[in-house]
Amino acid sequence: MRVVLEQLTKKFGDVAAVRELDLEMRSGEFVALLGPSGCGKTTTLLMVAGIYRPTSGAILFGDRRVDHLHPKDRGIGMVFQSYALYPHMTVAENIGFPLELRRAIGKPERDQRVREAAGRVEIDDLLDRRPSQLSGGQQQRVALARALVKRPDILLLDEPLSNLDARLRHDMRGEIKRLQKEIGITSIFVTHDQLEALTMADRVAVMRNGRLQAYATPDELYARPRNRFVAEFIGTPPMNFFPAELGSRNGSVVARAEGIEVELTRAQLPRGEARQATMGVRPEHLSIVSPADGNVTGEVYVVEPMGREQIVDVQVGERRLRVIAPPGFTGRIGDRVGLRVAAERLHFFDPTSGERLS
Amino acid sequence: MATVVAPVPGRSRWLVLMPYVVLALATLPILVLYVWLFYSSFFPRVEGFRPIGDLTFDNWRFLWDPASVPQMRNRPPVIPLTVNTLLFATLTSLISLLVSSMAGYAFSRLRFKGRRVFLGGVLLLHSFPSVTLLIALFVVLRTLGLYDKLVGVILVQTAFALPFGIWIMKGFFDNIPWDLEMSALVDGAGRLRTWWRIMLPLVKPGLLALGILLFVEGWNQFLLPFVFMPSGSQQTLSTLVRGILGEGRFVDYGLLTAVGLYYIAPVLVLFVLAQDQLMRIYAGGVKG
Secondary structure, three states: OOEEEEEEEEEEOOEEEEEEEEEEEOOOOEEEEEOOOOOOHHHHHHHHHOOOOOOEEEEEEOOEEOOOOOHHHOOEEEEOOOOOOOOOOOHHHHHHHHHHOOOOOOHHHHHHHHHHHHHHOOOHHHOOOOHHHOOHHHHHHHHHHHHHOOOOOEEEEEOOOOOOOHHHHHHHHHHHHHHHHHHOOEEEEEEOOHHHHHHHOOEEEEEEOOEEEEEEOHHHHHHOOOEHHHHHHOOOOOOEEEEEEEEEEOOEEEEEEOOEEEEEOOOOOOOOOOEEEEEEEOHHHEEEEOOOOOOEEEEEEEEEEOOOOEEEEEEEOOEEEEEEEOOOOOOOOOOEEEEEEOHHHOEEEOOOOOEEOO | OOOOOOOOOOOHHHHHHHHHHHHHHHHHHHHHHHHHHHHHOOOOEEEOOEEEOOOOOHHHHHHHOHHHOHHHOOOOOHHHHHHHHHHHHHHHHHHHHHHHHHHHHHHHHOOOOOHHHHHHHHHHHHOOOHHHHHHHHHHHHHHHOOOOOHHHHHHHHHHHHHHHHHHHHHHHHHOOOHHHHHHHHHHOOOHHHHHHHHHHHHOHHHHHHHHHHHHHHHHHOOHHHHHHOOOHHHOOHHHHHHHHHOOOOOOOHHHHHHHHHHHHHHHHHHHHHHHHHHHHHHHOOOOO
16 A cells, blocks of 8 residues: 655644655555654654644545544554553453454454464464563564554554664564565554664655655665765764865865865766865775875774774864774774775765755 | 661661551550440440440340330331442442543543643532532432432532542543553544543553442441431431431440441441552552
């Protein structure tokens, strides 16, 4: 089922939580709403669910306008951040509750579908337990089964993984993604964790202050962030930024910042006029070399080993740059090192509007 | 709950015992009264705290042979009075529970015009002593043809119980996370079904506690039945106790204690049985 949001706006009093949001999700697509807290992502989800009524704008499921419909008439399943399992019901009763409300489905069919849904998320052996007797991961599965049991057209997930511990989160990430693809159900999930959004979603909508910042595939968001906010928000450790000056020399474009001077290709900045810009470079696109070989030299500020790699903070003039170094790097605090910049991976943004240049 | 601190040996053991000693001393007078009430009903006469004569069930004759008790002669028999009292207490608590749980839910969850005014008004009503409304109520009951009828007093008592009930139930509903309700709505339930299937079971401890309190309040209620049901057949036990007490010059204390004990026994039993439930109304909240 295709989902379209048109000029969707929600105000609470004078405060606009979501402003003129336009978003289209293809049938079967897995879309993440990503943003810091207070960006309007959950409000958007609750409007799609029918719990909040939009102040203005439209929501379409397929070709049908649904923003005047009650949640029960929208054909949606939802998993809440807290899972919202009914504490006084067993797992089977929890999963069966959405079916209980449909007269057309008799008890035998209901039982069968409860077992089927439970089987899908591998909790068939827990049906007689109460939610309080389950672990966080198991509760999460029950919530998923309850959301899917009525075979909804659209699945909504509100921060589905934030209450799980790190390891379980990793497992569930993969599992939810696989389940979504298996069923082929159009799904929207809300998260503040960019890693979750990048790993799970087909497309990610980045929001800030109620406005859409970018809507693209994870690859594109990462490789060509549309503005500075997106560039900063996506990727860990975050991108390094510095003010730069763009100019030309001998026919090619040159960027100068903090003693770094890099020659750029025409493709990167088609309009190569001289101007001020904010330069961004991801930690993985900087490499540590001997002081003589780098584009710039600096001093190791701190080293954080992460096992597979190390995060090294290097003090360059006034600024501290984050660099990813291989595990073999043996530099110590205070060592002088050179940094080489991968020129083709640099990002440039307008210093005032934050929009991407190029 | 209070943190338990391991007692340090020696001097501090007395400090640990202190609160118990103080509380025991403070409770003693009440306890003595109960014990006195109990044994007085089994002796012909008690002077001060000293029983006179032999153990007897004479004072309890009102139960099986009311005709032989002079004070009972012009009064309705005990059993119908007990049934009346039971009906009065049960019905007032049931109706109050139903209305409080619906109103409490609405006040807790729905945003409607005048919600704050209503809530404030309810609280204001709670602080009204019932005595001040007696005359107005009398006129209302007379007009409605409910004067001197059990139904009328039940309605009045329910009305007085509601403010407390609504606030208590609102508190219990407030503690239920919104997610549960949203989830029920998405799952396909309407408001009424959400209330019945999801919310009510979660406030069951509150309902039980409030139900018991209201029952006891109804059982002990004296003023309303006394004023609004003057004729014999509709009276309750509390008016009987008062009748015996106000009999005239000679009060038969043996009879009075027996009837009194008979009257409070159900309440005492209920309290003992329902202690856990009653604690929750003050501990508040829903179990996780």
